[in-house]
Amino acid sequence: MTLDLATIADRIAQLVGTVDPAFEEERFDALERSWGEADTAEVRRRLATAKTSFLTATPHGRLQERFALPVVPQQYTVAATDGSMIAPDRHSPARFYLINIGKVRLSYGTQSSAALTNEPDFRFDEHDLYVPDVVHRIPVNETILGVKRACAELHSVADLLDPADCSVALQDGTLILWAIQSLQDAIVNWAVTEYMEAMRVLRERGIPLASYISAPGSADVLNTLRIAICDYPEMGLQIDCNACRARILTENRPPACDILPAVTDRYLFERVAHLEQGERSGLFDSESFILDKYDPDQRVQFFFLNTGREIARIEVPQWVGSDPNLVDRVHAVVYDQAQKGLGYPVVLQEAHEMAVLSMSDRRLVTDAIERQLARHGVVVTQSGKSGSKRGRFV
Amino acid sequence: MAALFSAGESKSQERLGEVIETTTTSFVAESDQLHALPDLGALVRVGGRASQPSYFGVVAFGETGGLDTSRRAVRRGGVDIHDEEVYQRHPELEHVLRTIFTVTVVGYSSGSVCHHVLPTQPVPLHYSVHPCSRSDVLAFTAEPRYLPMMLATSGELPPEMLLASHLRWVDGVLRDDHIWLADATRRLARLMKRDYDRFSMIAQAIAPDI
Numbered sequence: 001m002t003l004d005l006a007t008i009a010d011r012i013a014q015l016v017g018t019v020d021p022a023f024e025e026e027r028f029d030a031l032e033r034s035w036g037e038a039d040t041a042e043v044r045r046r047l048a049t050a051k052t053s054f055l056t057a058t059p060h061g062r063l064q065e066r067f068a069l070p071v072v073p074q075q076y077t078v079a080a081t082d083g084s085m086i087a088p089d090r091h092s093p094a095r096f097y098l099i100n101i102g103k104v105r106l107s108y109g110t111q112s113s114a115a116l117t118n119e120p121d122f123r124f125d126e127h128d129l130y131v132p133d134v135v136h137r138i139p140v141n142e143t144i145l146g147v148k149r150a151c152a153e154l155h156s157v158a159d160l161l162d163p164a165d166c167s168v169a170l171q172d173g174t175l176i177l178w179a180i181q182s183l184q185d186a187i188v189n190w191a192v193t194e195y196m197e198a199m200r201v202l203r204e205r206g207i208p209l210a211s212y213i214s215a216p217g218s219a220d221v222l223n224t225l226r227i228a229i230c231d232y233p234e235m236g237l238q239i240d241c242n243a244c245r246a247r248i249l250t251e252n253r254p255p256a257c258d259i260l261p262a263v264t265d266r267y268l269f270e271r272v273a274h275l276e277q278g279e280r281s282g283l284f285d286s287e288s289f290i291l292d293k294y295d296p297d298q299r300v301q302f303f304f305l306n307t308g309r310e311i312a313r314i315e316v317p318q319w320v321g322s323d324p325n326l327v328d329r330v331h332a333v334v335y336d337q338a339q340k341g342l343g344y345p346v347v348l349q350e351a352h353e354m355a356v357l358s359m360s361d362r363r364l365v366t367d368a369i370e371r372q373l374a375r376h377g378v379v380v381t382q383s384g385k386s387g388s389k390r391g392r393f394v
Numbered sequence: 395m396a397a398l399f400s401a402g403e404s405k406s407q408e409r410l411g412e413v414i415e416t417t418t419t420s421f422v423a424e425s426d427q428l429h430a431l432p433d434l435g436a437l438v439r440v441g442g443r444a445s446q447p448s449y450f451g452v453v454a455f456g457e458t459g460g461l462d463t464s465r466r467a468v469r470r471g472g473v474d475i476h477d478e479e480v481y482q483r484h485p486e487l488e489h490v491l492r493t494i495f496t497v498t499v500v501g502y503s504s505g506s507v508c509h510h511v512l513p514t515q516p517v518p519l520h521y522s523v524h525p526c527s528r529s530d531v532l533a534f535t536a537e538p539r540y541l542p543m544m545l546a547t548s549g550e551l552p553p554e555m556l557l558a559s560h561l562r563w564v565d566g567v568l569r570d571d572h573i574w575l576a577d578a579t580r581r582l583a584r585l586m587k588r589d590y591d592r593f594s595m596i597a598q599a600i601a602p603d604i
Contacts, residue, residue, distance in 0.1 A: 104486070106485055106486055107485065108483070108485070112482050112483070112485040113485050114485035114486045114488060114489055116486065116489045116490075340483065340484060342468065346484070346486060347486075350486050350489075350490065353462065353465075353490070
């Protein structure tokens with residue numbers, strides 16, 4: 001059925017009103033003031049003991065510090081991998097999954113060159129379709145396959161680069177395994193073990209890894225500002241967000257940090273910190289609790305970069321973040337890539353293009369399986385729902 | 395029917411590209427190298443190995459653009475970076491762009507005889523497209539009875555423009571003091587005696603100074 005847009009047109013107009021930041025001028029003034037006045041040493045002290053209900057970020061240097069664009073290396077090599085997948089489908093006659101990894105290496109300088117390939121990995125064995133665990137029998141679903149894909153992407157990108165070059169391995173999205181952190185322990189432990197193994201390969205080969213998050217929705221730094229303006233320490237109390245918010249109900253007392261608007265770090269660094277084109281913020285430690293399971297040298301740090309088109313969040317493992325030369329290299333290379341890609345790193349753009357599986361590609365795989373089954377005398381019976389989607393009727 | 399010298403000469407073994415779409419009347423080929431495509435109006439050849447027929451066609455259109463048709467090319471250069479420097483700065487372009495050319499089929503040869511009619515089968519898909527050697531051109535154009543067929547084509551170019559480009563190209567290859575060109579033009583003049591306007595378009599395009 002066609003969407004009846006007329007029935008929601010008024011609601012859309014109301015939505016637009018709520019996302020217009022101008023209507024909350026007072027709260028935005030408070031945000032500017034808080035950012036300007038926040039004392040980094042005091043913020044660190046508070047973060048060390050605060051019991052928060054949201055994610056915060058610990059600044060490495062001064063909270064408000066910023067770094068100009070370093071000189072972009074004349075010669076550098078950047079590689080990226082991206083994956084596309086067909087997850088096991090209970091409506092399908094056969095249990096399998098497919099991960100297609102797009103691989104791109106771009107070298108710049110006097111001898112510029114490019115290599116663009118992709119490699120499909122088709123799995124159907126029992127041990128591939130279940131998470132290896134002696135106690136639990138956990139079938140591979142879309143989330144778990146996402147972890148397998150992320151690991152395959154890291155292993156592949158490591159193979160594309162030579163540490164002797166001025167190189168960077170770039171990934172799209174986050175290096176933090178958000179998707180699995182609330183799943184059962186067996187999955188979390190398996191996923192982190194696999195992911196760490198993949199991240200270690202890059203470390204062992206000395207290839208700096210970074211990931212690029214376009215239009216980041218995180219608010220870790222903004223939440224850190226909430227800690228900075230919390231009035232609990234002035235009252236001699238330990239910062240405790242849950243206790244504080246409970247007082248809204250019991251004492252009708254609004255938390256002091258509610259004066260800050262509900263915006264993202266992207267907004268903070270664009271409109272308040274005013275990062276100039278090419279500039280980056282200081283480094284922050286992510287405080288996501290899944291990182292407690294990471295190797296200490298692989299814990300994720302991040303900075304924000306004004307690419308000229310947007311404020312992007314760039315994540316690096318701790319071993320990259322602790323080397324100023326590598327941070328400079330990542331900063332310069334990611335910025336240059338975004339310029340070449342007209343706002344988004346060209347290497348990521350092409351890796352995505354190499355990986356993507358179109359609807360017709362997906363259909364080809366299914367059809368090939370069904371044809372092979374038919375040759376062996378297996379008649380494919382479709383589930384009712386799957387059949388109704390394939391042959392639509394009225 | 396004219397005898398065909400064909401093959402043997404190194405030029406005719408060179409590969410220009412590969413057939414990626416084919417119909418009875420025309421085919422589309424993708425160039426092996428970006429930007430490298432035969433001239434408009436050039437005679438090209440497909441097949442001809444062992445007992446297979448050689449298919450002959452005239453290059454009717456060329457195009458360079460995104461390999462993925464849903465990705466349009468955008469401006470990459472400016473005052474400081476332009477022309478080949480754009481490709482130096484964007485090495486991936488060589489892999490995401492492609493050059494294609496359309497060829498109007500004008501005949502085929504079987505054995506040593508060439509036929510100026512449409513072949514009974516389309517040019518085979520994924521076969522190589524080769525440039526024609528001078529002897530290929532001499533043989534195929536000796537009796538230019540395929541010219542009326544070209545007047546009836548419907549492609550991106552008006553058929554008169556395509557025909558004029560082809561006549562100029564053959565004249566350039568043969569370098570025979572325009573003897574072939576004069577003969578072909580006379581044939582066209584007779585053929586188009588009731589269509590002076592169309593003929594004058596061709597004549598103007600062949601020799602604009604006249």
